[in-house]
Amino acid sequence: MQELKDVASEYSQPFRNLQRELRESWQKIEEFDGGDCDIIIIPSLSLDQQEMQKVPGAYHYEERHLFSLIRLRNPRTRLIYITSEPLHPMIVDYYLQLLPGIPFSHARDRLLLFSTYDASAKSLTQKILERPRLMERIRSSVRPTKSYMVCYNSTPLERELSVKLGIPLWASDPDLLYWGTKSGSRQIFEESGVPYPDGSELVWNVPDLAEATAQLWERQPHLQRIVIKLNEGFSGEGNAILELKSIAPTALAEKAKVIEDCFPNLRFQAAGENWENFSSRIPELGAIAEAFIEGEEKFSPSVQGRIVPSGEVEILSTHDQILGGPDGQIFLGCRFPADESYRIALQELGWKVGQNLAKKGALERFGVDFLAVFTSDGKWDIQAIEINLRKGGTTHPFMALKLLTNGRYERSTGLFYSQQGRPKYYVASDNLKKDRYRGLLPNDLMDIIADNQLHFDSGTGTGTVFHLMGCLSEYGKLGLTSIGNSSQEAEEIYNKVVKVLDRETASDLRFERGSSQSA
Known part of the structure; x- marks a missing residue:
């Protein structure tokens, strides 16, 4: 234990120095999002690995950050994306083809892909730290004064990697991790005057x-x-x-x-x-x-925000979470935006939490999960459940929407508007999972997408963006974000994808049964 504390101490001050450089470099949101920079993407789920084993195909969740490739629409941006196992080339091409107005070859030249070639049950960041030659290749690939790292969650491993690379990490200091735990969240709610169970x-x-x-x-x-x-x-x-x-x-x-x-x-x-x-x-x-909060009409909304280097708190989105499991406790997906009857109230509660986190020195993404119960007196009883001091299951669908449409989130309405001023809606999931989908390769999925016109249409700003494609063959599991111009249209687009996949794989099932009978 003392050895771990000594290691943390060794990297704490250099890490803070790098973060101070980051805060000084970007004081405005616009400069940070649109600057000339190299972005190192570390999509490591640096969570308890025993808990991670409960998630089928966990290491494929590194693909959820591939929405970041859409940042290459800025012709001055370079991306370095690192994964445990090499990405299928077709998956990479799929995201690059989504870029509006940027030649494919120009974007591909500004993307560097690295892999540890290690699918073991360790976090990706740990795998990188165990490979000093890989770290040297990463370090030599970026401009030190014009680069930063982003990650799924910030732990002592990410802090150590940041210091060893000499690249600042745009995320909270790991010393603040407690505020993202169940007990830490409850303390923040108490301090912020936010109701909680x-x-x-x-x-x-x-x-x-x-x-x-x-x-x-x-x-x-x-x-x-x-x-x-x-x-x-x-x-x-x-x-x-x-x-x-x-x-x-x-x-x-x-x-x-x-x-x-x-x-x-x-x-x-x-x-x-x-x-x-x-x-x-x-x-x-x-x-x-x-x-446990009971209620006949009960929803599980969430609010997402970020704390930028200047310390400003920005509300990004609200969602109604789609939950499953025996008692509706497990996150399966989400709908954007949250119900209009409570989304503005959610924003204000989330902003209070963000202000508290900012004062404690937090940086980048945070999310707050709530429960909303409709009471007998016709009002919503909204109580906060927990804080996610990291990216989460709502991060990648919203960022995909934002980067694909180049639109804006309007806090006064809680809606997201395209450049043409049209509100946008979506249904997203990491857990479209059926045994019948097992065996589908990325190439097969691309054929199905093309044959049935399921792809995202940049002209109408509607359609479906897929992720977790590497998880499909082994686990029969796929992620998707279906974007529409109304909540009903988004739902219909999502349901169409499921219907098509079920139909396409029905013929595969018939083939399997026929082969079995022949044998």
Whole structure:
């Protein structure tokens, strides 16, 4: 442990010096987005790798940042994109063909691709750090005074890479990571005056978790369910539900023991999770208990923002999240924008959180997840659930929309407008997943897209942009963002894609059955 602290100390001050250079170089949003620079994309999901194993095809999520290639529409921008395994050339070509008004060859010359050729269960950043020759090639490929790094999330690994490359990282200092945990989020909400559910302090062992859960139930005897959360879980995969209806009411002194006996029967949100594994992570990650918010008309909206180098907080978007899993806790996708009846209120709550984070020194992307319940008095009860101090599942679809249309987000309405002044809407998902899609290669997907005219049309500003294409053959899993000129049109475009893929793969299923019978 002391060795880890010494390593963190070694890189902390040089990292802060690099970030200060970044803040001094770009004081305005417009200069930062449109400048002459080299951008190093590190799409590493530097999260707990045991938790990452709950996500099928996790390392293919490095492809979610490929929307960044659209930045090459600026003829002065150069991109360096690094992945664990080489990207399929057709996937790269797909994104470059989306660039409006830029010759393909011109954009391709300004894109450098590097790979670690390592698909092991480590974060990409760790793989890069283990390859000093690769780091030297990356360093020699950029202009040091005109470059910066971007990443999915900022950890001590990204800090070390930034210092060793001598390139500033546009992300929060890893010393601020606590504010993106479940317990850290609750503290920010308290400080910012943002409503949030009743819950417990952070605990590090099962008996204390049982005691904290019992105290929560004692304070809120009407509760039907309590959510048990690993403090550093993500996408709902680290959540579990404790059903209280089956537990007989007892005195507080007895509640903790009864609850602890019930923990092995928790309803886990991640497929294949169990109490033995879940409980083993508590001493390492910590856990909290939180009141489960009930409601017949309940939605899970979120707000996204960024803190620019000058310290200004910018609200970027709002979404209604599409959730799945046993109790609607796992992120599957999103709809943009959030419902008009509460999207403006969401923005204001998100802005309060952003202001607090900015004062603590945070930088770049943040997101805040909420629950909105329609009450009997005709109002929305909006409560904050957690902060994501990183990019998330809503980042890449919104950035794809922004970069493809070159439009603008209007905070007064919570809508995004194309250059022609038309509002834009989309439905997006990382989890269009069916067994029948297994075996589809990127080339096959391109054929299906072309044959059925599913591609994004820059003329109308509508259509579908695909991602996670490398995940398709092995896992039958695909990501997509369907953009329309109304919420209904976006939904129809999304449904058309699903219908076409189902139809195209139906013939594959018939072929498989026929081959099996022949054998």
